[in-house]
Amino acid sequence: xxxxxxxxxxxxxxxxSYGVKRPRKKYYYEDVSTEKEDTKAK
Numbered sequence: 001x002x003x004x005x006x007x008x009x010x011x012x013x014x015x016x017s018y019g020v021k022r023p024r025k026k027y028y029y030e031d032v033s034t035e036k037e038d039t040k041a042k
Contacts, residue, residue, distance in 0.1 A: 005011040012022040 001008040001010070003010055003014045006015060006017070007019075007021065009021045012019055018024050
């Protein structure tokens with residue numbers, strides 16, 4: 001796995017593509033779960 005491997009994160013960075021190993025946005029589930037807990041507590 002290196003720069004030429006399209007399935008690896010490094011390969012996707014070199015190619016300029018996105019996928020499971022390199023999502024476009026970071027996962028936001030942690031932030032959403034904490035916000036929902038706060039609203040329920042009120």
